[in-house]
Amino acid sequence: MNEKLDITLTVNGRSHALGVEPRRNLADALRDDLGLTGTHVGCEHGVCGACTVLMDGRPVRSCLTFACQAEGAAIETVEGLADGDRLHPLQQKFWELHGLQCGFCTPGMLMLAAGALRENPDMDDEEIREVMSSNLCRCTGYQNILRAVRAAADVMRAEGAQG
Amino acid sequence: MKPASFSYHKPGSVSAALALLAQFGEEGKIIAGGQSLVPSMNFRLARPETLIDINHIAEIQGVSDQGDHLEIGAVTRHATFHHPVSPCPLGRMLTKVVANIAHYPIRQRGTFGGSLSHADPASEWCLVAVTMGAEMEIHGPAGARRVPAAQFFRGTFTTAVGRDELLARIRLPKLPEGWGTGFYEFSRRKGDFALAMALAALKVEGGTIRAARLGLGAVGAHPQRLEALEAELTGQPATPQTFAAIGARAQTMVTPSGDIHGSAEYRRELAATVIARALTRAAEDAA
Incomplete structure (x- = not known):
């Protein structure tokens, strides 16, 4: 067994x-x-x-x-997620926009957003909200997480357009 | 918590899965997406001695358009329906419904057939199957048999699938062009189990309902199709007054039980509300 x-x-x-x-x-x-x-x-x-x-x-x-x-x-x-010392746009924006406090939920939040943005890089704010409601955070009140995902999505789209 | 020990098998075909079911009998348990089974194993509410993993059986994956119906393989993921699998009214309706199933990561693993086999009273796909008159293809030692949805659900977590059988495919009859569909579910938080949900499909001509489909879920041991109300809708004007009246009629036809999430009386009133709202959405979609 x-x-x-x-x-x-x-x-x-x-x-x-x-x-x-x-x-x-x-x-x-x-x-x-x-x-x-x-x-x-x-x-x-x-x-x-x-x-x-x-x-x-x-x-x-x-x-x-x-x-x-x-x-x-x-x-x-x-x-x-990170490319060597260069943070992934999601990590960068979570850091800049205070998308975390204690950090326990953060790896799950990052991977959730990374996967969802891969399926749909053009998620609108409502879609981001719906997807991110899948995971629990007890510190931030979610608003900064949503802002960070929005900002990272914009960066990733701009980088994608350049690439 | 961690699950109790079990042995693990990964058959590559339906016949191999059936052979394992026959071999292990009562101790064998099919796992599909595992989004309901694994939580109950982690809580040790379920302690299967053997898991038979059907995720790798290619012949029961994906959706195919068969002209008058969609054929859905049992281990097709919920997320497959995030975009319409067919441009017909049924395909569009499945996309409206799937957004209400749990949360995004759960929909990446959970399966259509797993949801039907689990038969949770609050399952959206079970309501779809009953309301649309699905047909289940069940494989067992004696071969394949087909069971209509009306005879498939026997009660809470109970279906017509025998211990030595496997749900392989589901056939969903298409709705003709011109039909509108509407789904409405109420839960206290997005992604929670529904306290009540309704699915409606309407054919409307010149403001008059010519044909209707109506089902109610999460308000009893299993979803029910309300054929008497479908008949009452036919010939009525597609107006808020009609839909409110049908909702009120439905209240008299259901016998929910109360629990910590809501009293029986509350759930009965909720049934009327979700039915009126699903019908309103179906009428808007038909217009």
Whole structure:
């Protein structure tokens, strides 16, 4: 019953071989097996969104996905957002516009916004509000998070237009 | 919390999944998107000894347009419907409905067939299936059988799918061009479980309702299609007075139970409101 499965996870473009019990959720595998502690674990039942990561480009709750189910998928975590020392526009704008206070929800908020903007780079304010309501924040009152996502989306669109 | 131990299997076909169900019997549990099952496993409300993961079965993924109906594979993600899967009124209606299902990341994993198999009373897709007269294709040891939505939902979290069976595909009949559709759901916070929801489809000519579909969800053990009210709507003017009167009639036809989220009386009044609002939206869409 407790037999471990040998799996390979692809996280931020790197392959990792690991042995996990089937019941090991993806969040715990990332944190405890791979040492990627940027992904936070809050409620463990899919409500708070702190553990949100991208799976094949889509934001998912890593507490509701078993690590063995993520084999073959491209996983992206907050550790993969920045380009070296250059912050991702979302990180930059969360910093500039005070989109965080204690920072516990921030990795989930960043990955949620990153995935949603990948599906629709032209989200209007109402769509951003709807998407960001998926995750809980107990500090900020959300307004600065919404401003930061809006500002980052504008930067990303401008950069995309240049590129 | 963490789930109890289980063994894990990842079949590549419906027949392989059925063989695993036969092998493990009562201890085997199908997992699709896992957005309801895994929370209950994490709380240890569910302790399956074996999970049979159907996410990799290609033959039950995606939506295909079959002319008079849409065929939806059981492990098609909710997010597939974020944009209309077909330009017909049904395709557009599915896009209106999906925005109300939980939250954006949940919709990336949760599946159409998983939602129907789970049969939560507050499931939007269950209401769609009942109101639109869906047909479920269930596979089992004796082959495939087709069950109409009216006979599929047996009660809260209970369906016609047997222990050794798998819901493989869902057929949703299309609405003809010219029909308008409207969905309205009430929950205390966006993304929460609905306290009441209604789905309406109307064919309106010169301000008069020529045909109607009407269903109510989250106000009983499973959604119900209100065929008596569909008949009453037919021939009536498409006006707020008509829709309010139909809502009031619906109140007398439902027997909700009260819980911490709302009393039975409150839910009955909410049923009238969501029906009137769904009908209003359908009439606006038809215009």
